[in-house]
Amino acid sequence: MLHYPVPSLKVLKISYPRPTSQGGVEERDLHSGQQYTYLLDLELG
Amino acid sequence: MIKQKLADGKVANLPPLGDLDDATIDSCLHIVALMGPEPYFAALEAGADIIIGGRTSDPAVIAAFALWKGAPAGPSWHAGKIAECGGQSTTANTGQRGLLIEIHKDGFDAQPPHPDFKANVEGISAHLLYENKSPWRLTEPGGELDVTACEYVQLTDSTVRVTGSVWNPKPYTMKIEGASAGQFQTLLIVGIADPQVLAEPEVFHDHMLMRLKERVKSAIGLDESEFTISLRMAGYNGLSGRTPPPGSKPLEIGLMGVFTAKTQALANEIAKACNPYFFHMPIRLGIEASSYGWAFTAGGLDRGPVYQFVLNHVVSVDDPLELVRTTFIDVAAQQ
Numbered sequence: 001m002l003h004y005p006v007p008s009l010k011v012l013k014i015s016y017p018r019p020t021s022q023g024g025v026e027e028r029d030l031h032s033g034q035q036y037t038y039l040l041d042l043e044l045g
Numbered sequence: 046m047i048k049q050k051l052a053d054g055k056v057a058n059l060p061p062l063g064d065l066d067d068a069t070i071d072s073c074l075h076i077v078a079l080m081g082p083e084p085y086f087a088a089l090e091a092g093a094d095i096i097i098g099g100r101t102s103d104p105a106v107i108a109a110f111a112l113w114k115g116a117p118a119g120p121s122w123h124a125g126k127i128a129e130c131g132g133q134s135t136t137a138n139t140g141q142r143g144l145l146i147e148i149h150k151d152g153f154d155a156q157p158p159h160p161d162f163k164a165n166v167e168g169i170s171a172h173l174l175y176e177n178k179s180p181w182r183l184t185e186p187g188g189e190l191d192v193t194a195c196e197y198v199q200l201t202d203s204t205v206r207v208t209g210s211v212w213n214p215k216p217y218t219m220k221i222e223g224a225s226a227g228q229f230q231t232l233l234i235v236g237i238a239d240p241q242v243l244a245e246p247e248v249f250h251d252h253m254l255m256r257l258k259e260r261v262k263s264a265i266g267l268d269e270s271e272f273t274i275s276l277r278m279a280g281y282n283g284l285s286g287r288t289p290p291p292g293s294k295p296l297e298i299g300l301m302g303v304f305t306a307k308t309q310a311l312a313n314e315i316a317k318a319c320n321p322y323f324f325h326m327p328i329r330l331g332i333e334a335s336s337y338g339w340a341f342t343a344g345g346l347d348r349g350p351v352y353q354f355v356l357n358h359v360v361s362v363d364d365p366l367e368l369v370r371t372t373f374i375d376v377a378a379q380q
Contacts, residue, residue, distance in 0.1 A: 006180050009171055015178045017061045019286075024353040025228065025273050025305045028284055038285070 055361040062357040073223030081186030082109035083365035103129035118212035134172040137162040152208035163203040188214040218359040230348035231312040233302040236338035264318040273305040316345040
């Protein structure tokens with residue numbers, strides 16, 4: 001998981017690879033559209 | 046062609062995928078390489094009025110004309126990136142999108158053409174976060190755009206001026222994309238409100254999965270390498286696939302069974318064999334059978350082929366046009 005703070009925008013960008021190949025047999029979120037929800041409760045210090 | 050490149054040591058992997066192999070190349074229905082602006086230069090040089098391009102980096106399509114005309118690389122590429130989604134980086138609403146870019150020797154100006162909307166520093170600078178791993182660097186065919194030193198100024202109330210964009214040329218590589226097929230899926234979906242299942246969804250899941258696999262092996266005679274069963278519990282962890290926080294109890298579970306095999310007919314047969322268990326299996330042996338909630342009959346839904354992206358690799362080329370084919374059509378002459 002990579003963290004990129006962007007102070008001028010008051011943004012923290014978090015990038016991480018998808019757990020499975022896109023469109024594969026185990027696909028649960030094809031466009032990774034709901035991944036952001038797992039970060040909503042992260043407390044930023 | 047890709048196999049030759051692989052043999053010549055000209056294919057590199059992008060993590061998290063590992064090295065490419067011939068079997069993966071063979072499994073692809075189709076492989077495309079992402080073009081940079083150079084094929085567009087060549088088409089413009091040859092006098093094209095309209096260019097229809099195949100798979101290309103979005104910023105490259107927009108930057109191509111400016112770069113061809115000799116505009117500075119850093120501002121041109123940066124402008125191409127900002128404009129790739131039209132007015133998304135401005136205050137425009139969906140459906141009223143567009144962006145006017147003016148490239149100068151030291152930078153570029155961005156402004157929505159519609160008088161009701163505005164470009165602001167926050168929107169324009171935030172666009173580098175979009176569809177990109179890093180907010181500061183963007184890898185493109187032939188180099189990297191570095192915006193670390195950029196300054197964004199609100200020039201007028203609707204125009205932003207950007208300076209400091211840097212283009213770092215690198216050895217030319219093209220990202221390749223390919224999808225494999227060859228598997229098919231059938232679905233079964235039931236709703237469950239049984240409180241014993243809701244109290245221990247993962248116990249239910251594991252028991253159901255085990256029973257279904259045994260059923261397929263005994264009823265159809267397949268071994269485990271010939272089929273896949275994936276159970277998704279919508280309302281509990283269907284999206285994440287992970288165990289939710291302790292004490293999470295769903296109101297209902299939408300249980301979706303995804304049955305995968307190498308033909309649609311076989312996937313259907315597997316789902317059909319599983320149907321009675323999917324319909325009735327209680328959370329553990331020895332308690333009364335349930336009847337879960339179907340929305341319709343018959344239960345099996347042909348989901349169709351599985352198309353899966355299997356490449357996340359780059360290929361080195363000696364010339365940006367090495368893998369590109371261009372066809373010229375004189376529309377007037379054809380009529």
